[in-house]
Amino acid sequence: MADKATKPTHVEEVKVASRLLRGSIEQSLADPLTGAIAEDDTVLTKFHGTYQQDDRDVRADRARRLLEPAYSFMVRARITGGILTPAQWLDLDRLARDHCQSAIRVTTRQTFQFHGVVKRDLKTTIRRINDMLLTTLATCGDVNRNVMCTPLAEASAVHRAACAVADAISDGLMPKTRAYHEIWLDGERVTPEQEVEPLYGPTYLPRKFKIAIAIPPWNDVDVFAHDIGYVAIEENGELAGFNVLAGGGMGATHGDPATYPRLGSVLGFCTPDQALAVAEQILTVQRDYGDRTERKHARLKYTIDDRGVDWFKAELESRLGFALAPAAPFRFEHNGDRFGWQCDPEGLWHLTLFIPGGRIVDAGERRLLSGLKAIAEVHSGEFRFTPNQNVIVSKVAEADKHAIEALAGSHGIDAGQTLLPFQRDAMACVALPTCGLAMAEAERYLPEFLDRVAERLDRHGLREEPINIRITGCPNGCARPYVAEVALIGRAPGRYALMLGGSRLGNRLARPFRDNLSEAQILEVLDGEFAAFAAGRQGDESFGDFLVRTLLRDVPTWPGASATNSASS
Amino acid sequence: MSVSILKKSPPAPDERLLGELNGLAGRLDQQQLWWASGYLAGLAAAASGAATAPQAPATAGAAAVRPTWTVFYATETGNSRGIAAELATAIQGLGFESRTVDLAEFKPAQLKKETRALFVVATHGLGEAPDGTEPFFEFLLGERAPRLESLEYSVLALGDSSYEDYCETGRQLDARLEALGARRLAPRVECDVDFEESSAGWQATVLDRVKADDADAHGAAVQPHLVTVAPASYSRRNPFPAAVLANQPITGLGSSKTVRHVVLSLEDSGLTYEPGDSLGVWPTNPPALVGQFLELLSLDADERVVLGDDSLTLGEALAHRLELTQLGRTFLAGYAERFAVAPLQALLEPGARVELNAYLADRQIIDVLADHPVSPSAQDLVEVLKRLTPRLYSISSSLAANPDEVHVTVAVVRYDAFGRPHFGSASNFLADFPTKPGATVPVFIAENVRFRLPADEAPVVMIGAGTGVAPYRAFLEERDARSAAGDNWLFFGDRNFDTDFLYQLEWARMRKQGLLGRHDVAFSRDQAEKVYVQNRIRQRGADLFAWLERGAHVYVCGDAKHMAPDVHEALLDVIEAGLGADRAAAEAYLETLKQQHRYQRDVY
Numbered sequence A: 001m002a003d004k005a006t007k008p009t010h011v012e013e014v015k016v017a018s019r020l021l022r023g024s025i026e027q028s029l030a031d032p033l034t035g036a037i038a039e040d041d042t043v044l045t046k047f048h049g050t051y052q053q054d055d056r057d058v059r060a061d062r063a064r065r066l067l068e069p070a071y072s073f074m075v076r077a078r079i080t081g082g083i084l085t086p087a088q089w090l091d092l093d094r095l096a097r098d099h100c101q102s103a104i105r106v107t108t109r110q111t112f113q114f115h116g117v118v119k120r121d122l123k124t125t126i127r128r129i130n131d132m133l134l135t136t137l138a139t140c141g142d143v144n145r146n147v148m149c150t151p152l153a154e155a156s157a158v159h160r161a162a163c164a165v166a167d168a169i170s171d172g173l174m175p176k177t178r179a180y181h182e183i184w185l186d187g188e189r190v191t192p193e194q195e196v197e198p199l200y201g202p203t204y205l206p207r208k209f210k211i212a213i214a215i216p217p218w219n220d221v222d223v224f225a226h227d228i229g230y231v232a233i234e235e236n237g238e239l240a241g242f243n244v245l246a247g248g249g250m251g252a253t254h255g256d257p258a259t260y261p262r263l264g265s266v267l268g269f270c271t272p273d274q275a276l277a278v279a280e281q282i283l284t285v286q287r288d289y290g291d292r293t294e295r296k297h298a299r300l301k302y303t304i305d306d307r308g309v310d311w312f313k314a315e316l317e318s319r320l321g322f323a324l325a326p327a328a329p330f331r332f333e334h335n336g337d338r339f340g341w342q343c344d345p346e347g348l349w350h351l352t353l354f355i356p357g358g359r360i361v362d363a364g365e366r367r368l369l370s371g372l373k374a375i376a377e378v379h380s381g382e383f384r385f386t387p388n389q390n391v392i393v394s395k396v397a398e399a400d401k402h403a404i405e406a407l408a409g410s411h412g413i414d415a416g417q418t419l420l421p422f423q424r425d426a427m428a429c430v431a432l433p434t435c436g437l438a439m440a441e442a443e444r445y446l447p448e449f450l451d452r453v454a455e456r457l458d459r460h461g462l463r464e465e466p467i468n469i470r471i472t473g474c475p476n477g478c479a480r481p482y483v484a485e486v487a488l489i490g491r492a493p494g495r496y497a498l499m500l501g502g503s504r505l506g507n508r509l510a511r512p513f514r515d516n517l518s519e520a521q522i523l524e525v526l527d528g529e530f531a532a533f534a535a536g537r538q539g540d541e542s543f544g545d546f547l548v549r550t551l552l553r554d555v556p557t558w559p560g561a562s563a564t565n566s567a568s569s
Numbered sequence B: 001m002s003v004s005i006l007k008k009s010p011p012a013p014d015e016r017l018l019g020e021l022n023g024l025a026g027r028l029d030q031q032q033l034w035w036a037s038g039y040l041a042g043l044a045a046a047a048s049g050a051a052t053a054p055q056a057p058a059t060a061g062a063a064a065v066r067p068t069w070t071v072f073y074a075t076e077t078g079n080s081r082g083i084a085a086e087l088a089t090a091i092q093g094l095g096f097e098s099r100t101v102d103l104a105e106f107k108p109a110q111l112k113k114e115t116r117a118l119f120v121v122a123t124h125g126l127g128e129a130p131d132g133t134e135p136f137f138e139f140l141l142g143e144r145a146p147r148l149e150s151l152e153y154s155v156l157a158l159g160d161s162s163y164e165d166y167c168e169t170g171r172q173l174d175a176r177l178e179a180l181g182a183r184r185l186a187p188r189v190e191c192d193v194d195f196e197e198s199s200a201g202w203q204a205t206v207l208d209r210v211k212a213d214d215a216d217a218h219g220a221a222v223q224p225h226l227v228t229v230a231p232a233s234y235s236r237r238n239p240f241p242a243a244v245l246a247n248q249p250i251t252g253l254g255s256s257k258t259v260r261h262v263v264l265s266l267e268d269s270g271l272t273y274e275p276g277d278s279l280g281v282w283p284t285n286p287p288a289l290v291g292q293f294l295e296l297l298s299l300d301a302d303e304r305v306v307l308g309d310d311s312l313t314l315g316e317a318l319a320h321r322l323e324l325t326q327l328g329r330t331f332l333a334g335y336a337e338r339f340a341v342a343p344l345q346a347l348l349e350p351g352a353r354v355e356l357n358a359y360l361a362d363r364q365i366i367d368v369l370a371d372h373p374v375s376p377s378a379q380d381l382v383e384v385l386k387r388l389t390p391r392l393y394s395i396s397s398s399l400a401a402n403p404d405e406v407h408v409t410v411a412v413v414r415y416d417a418f419g420r421p422h423f424g425s426a427s428n429f430l431a432d433f434p435t436k437p438g439a440t441v442p443v444f445i446a447e448n449v450r451f452r453l454p455a456d457e458a459p460v461v462m463i464g465a466g467t468g469v470a471p472y473r474a475f476l477e478e479r480d481a482r483s484a485a486g487d488n489w490l491f492f493g494d495r496n497f498d499t500d501f502l503y504q505l506e507w508a509r510m511r512k513q514g515l516l517g518r519h520d521v522a523f524s525r526d527q528a529e530k531v532y533v534q535n536r537i538r539q540r541g542a543d544l545f546a547w548l549e550r551g552a553h554v555y556v557c558g559d560a561k562h563m564a565p566d567v568h569e570a571l572l573d574v575i576e577a578g579l580g581a582d583r584a585a586a587e588a589y590l591e592t593l594k595q596q597h598r599y600q601r602d603v604y
């Protein structure tokens, strides 16, 4: 034990030996005897934006047939702020149909994933994503991931400015290794020995690193849940700067109290042109102080808690060479998407469409893939992925509204109208069958679970109540469940840990309430609390607030759960 | 070199030695230290005639018959693996042989050979066995499981008491082993997520048993397993009724075809075989096929017919005695003559060879009856049909690796043509074989002395497409069992990588273990241009020729129509290039190989 704690993890050894992320990926891709790649290469391909997975639905059956698991690859793209042109959308659609099971998965970080790409199609797929002027580099792995930015802001000037900052940060924190171009794009070969990673160094970060920008009053990015959160501060229609938050994160491990979700701590305020430097220096502090001996303890949130926020702020400011200004006040209204049409000050329209489970496919009545393709063929504005797995058709001229709406309608795509508020705000992670870490269903289970919840809400006259429900297949928290009002965290097939009492603003952690419950047991708890809520709610108090005031009064919350809805305190 | 240190040094080691030891100790983690202590103890024992190692048997010779303690584990998140490694190291620390084995990689049939087994198994899902170990548990809990009287064991079950089926897998295993006659050395211990303590307790108990283990008493148990060879009274004419122990598809879901792995029992048959031999199977024609005949000719299954000196019903005759599928010249002639079918008689004229072959090529008997209806009587029919013949299947197992079993690899013949379904007789008989206990398949061994492994040290090149790979599974199992030193190279071809890579996991294990040194595959339908084994052979030409020059034996098995001739041509190309000579020289070279039995083919 004792010596284990001082030994760098195997992943660290792999990184060191990888010659800036090359490893033996090319040999692995060329090996015709298996659909998999070498074990150490699976660590490295993540940095390149692709994960080896296998179809867990058929795992046991194939083992019986003496066949290796049905290996395939998940490929994740990088789209700062989640913005695509219609032309890019059409390429995306074609690629999905050619190699990626005719499906596009919108993620909780405003980008898309393909699933089921077989090894022999992997290089082509990644090359074609690059042909779309996108990349998959650094969408996974121990580096800075896709940078999020509230996609829809009535204040479009602020949105533009914020996106520009997001772009600068995303580019500024990109790895510089040429390995990606050599392996996937047949780029000319350079000798790794002569290469440098100026910012990251040869071992990159101890762990994944995430950044999001929220534009109040919308907290759709769940700005408290990321290693760095920026809260845009507006002054008469312009972007004045950002409140800087650090040390947010969701991941935890069942039964391991040393791991926990944490909300970002407010450090202060910076101007737009300081934002990149701030991100760089927070990253270098984490690079130098993050725990490389235990992956479960390697995120920035632990680096900060181990030494204290004050130490962290001091270390950061000494590296920056300037002090952060005091945080400015801000208010959030909620952390969901706003479906249907919104108009921006320039008079352009934005239509937020509901994508069930974030999965863009043709399935029966709902022909999302074809529908969005049809829209892309006539649309001249933008597409935007939301942080809640939905899609916005952005910048539509008044005159074109009808045509776009008609296309969506005729393909069975819903803008939220036909759903109950709690249903369209709900989120689930991918989980089974592709996610190797899933312990229970999530995306595939969400719809039926919500239907059962709807029945319970009905009983107590709460149909229209917007209650934020999220499900993940394991405690890693990919759908940011720990900030939801009701969260199911997968434990085993059909079994979930139940978390209650987050806020609808994404600024309070739900508390562990019961462990290892069946659906029946969960519905029983909810039914009871809905009844109590209907009877005892004060004013327009939200369900989460109600639970915190009543049921959860004496239920302990997590460590580091210290966030506030305004910077003043 | 550490040996010499120990020998020379006095009982109390001097400063320098202590320094060295401490230096070493500093560099080892806890497990390595355990191991080292055992290693050094072992050396000490060896160096001083074992007298110093307390529990060691009196004579150094006896140490040899000490059985190996195999520590099996079934894990998903690694806990069990960790514990197993710990325990094995500790056992070695006592100077005993021990190894760890992942049940996900273990060939269940081998369990019969174990005498000392310690199991560390986790439960996952909702009371299920860890991923990958399902085949093992299905085997053990299933009919096919052997008696395990010579096995002594104990089980450590890992689990999480918050689940209903707490430690289910461990419990099932323990109960089943007992039921199979194995002897429980120490009671099962179940541990919760905080398993360290209870695990340590169990290990302590088990280690006591290990110490107490008296090798001589078990000497017999560890003698190599021998197949008792009774006079082989069973034969083609007198087939052995073999129970079906397993019968499972091994092509993946969505494959363009179905290939099945069928395991039959030879227990108490006295039958033995060599790798390269085939298994003869007497089929019963599938009911659907028999039905097709009766319906087409509107005949009654219960009508009595005479066949030789037997009188039986038409249904019985068609099901068990008559050839209903394989279409040959003789049947066609008999049919044409007896019923005066002019067009067929024309087809049988000496001048019409080409047409005849074309006609025979893709037709079965049913097609002839349909093309040229003559409404025969039941008796006419049985008289014109040939007697049913057994089918042969290359044996895909080695007796040494699978005592009392014979495995075959069967491609199910089922296709539509001429507007009707067609069924292969034996392959469908086996594919749909009823799982009810007591049901048996009439089998016999068809020796094939022309398809034999060479001496252990000779290199072997095995070329097969589809089910043609079957005998190579037997070859490699055999070479493994004999620890044959010769290199092995397998060329395999089929349609699609995802579904048709027959025995993929087993080859992978053999590669990992170093048994299968080279492995080339060709999947014809995964890309625009078709790729076959012969293409791979040409691509590897230089190396392949080098192997031939080193005395390699070359085997070809599978399709006779296309694969075998194409491979033959490819080999000639390779040799021609290798020799830098002309075709004639290449042909002579290959001819010599044949004569030296270094180029053997089993094609069908």
Ligand code: SRM
Binding pocket: A051, A053, A074, A076, A106, A107, A108, A109, A110, A111, A112, A113, A139, A145, A146, A208, A210, A225, A248, A249, A250, A251, A252, A299, A358, A389, A428, A429, A430, A431, A434, A435, A436, A437, A476, A477, A478, A479, A480
């Ligand atoms: C696709 C996505 C969920 C979704 O339904 O949209 C996702 C899917 C996976 N996440 Fe995640 N994560 C996704 C957002 C998140 C978020 C939310 C966010 O970033 O806003 C979190 C919580 C925030 C955080 O990071 O703390 C998150 C925390 C994790 C963790 C836990 C990290 C930790 O600190 O403990 C893991 C496991 C790990 O890293 O070891 C993980 C790992 C995974 C993997 C790659 C499983 C694996 O490592 O083998 C999942 C792939 C499943 C599949 O088949 O696609 N994912 N993951 C999201 C992709 C975002 C993106 O485009 O980059």
Ligand SMILES: Cc1cc2nc3c(=O)[nH]c(=O)nc-3n(C[C@H](O)[C@H](O)[C@H](O)COP(=O)(O)OP(=O)(O)OC[C@H]3O[C@@H](n4cnc5c(N)ncnc54)[C@H](O)[C@@H]3O)c2cc1C
Binding pocket: B278, B283, B325, B326, B327, B361, B362, B363, B364, B391, B392, B393, B394, B395, B409, B410, B411, B412, B413, B415, B417, B423, B424, B425, B426, B427, B428, B467, B468, B470, B602, B603, B604
């Ligand atoms: C030495 C030897 C080893 C063998 N090893 C194996 C082995 O390991 N695995 C294995 O699966 N088989 C093996 N075979 C082949 C096997 O013996 C049978 O021939 C095969 O299983 C078909 O038998 P059946 O009774 O199912 O079909 P049958 O009742 O014999 O019907 C087969 C007939 O159907 C027709 N036919 C079959 N397929 C088609 C088609 N696609 N299109 C048109 N007509 C068709 C042909 O006329 C063929 O004669 C081996 C054969 C030999 C001689």
Ligand SMILES: Cc1cc2nc3c(=O)[nH]c(=O)nc-3n(C[C@H](O)[C@H](O)[C@H](O)COP(=O)(O)O)c2cc1C
Binding pocket: A439, A491, A492, A493, B074, B075, B076, B077, B078, B079, B080, B081, B121, B122, B123, B124, B125, B126, B127, B128, B130, B158, B159, B160, B161, B163, B164, B165, B166, B167, B168, B192, B193, B195
């Ligand atoms: C998804 C999952 C399901 C589990 N299901 C069970 C179960 O049904 N019964 C049980 O006793 N333990 C169950 N466990 C607990 C494991 O058996 C326990 O964690 C054990 O230590 C794992 O050992 P391993 O690391 O060797 O796989 C489960 C664990 C996981 C992660």
Ligand code: SF4
Binding pocket: A429, A430, A431, A432, A435, A436, A437, A438, A439, A442, A472, A473, A474, A475, A476, A477, A478, A479
């Ligand atoms: S939360 Fe767990 S199950 Fe869901 S996608 Fe993330 S890692 Fe997989």
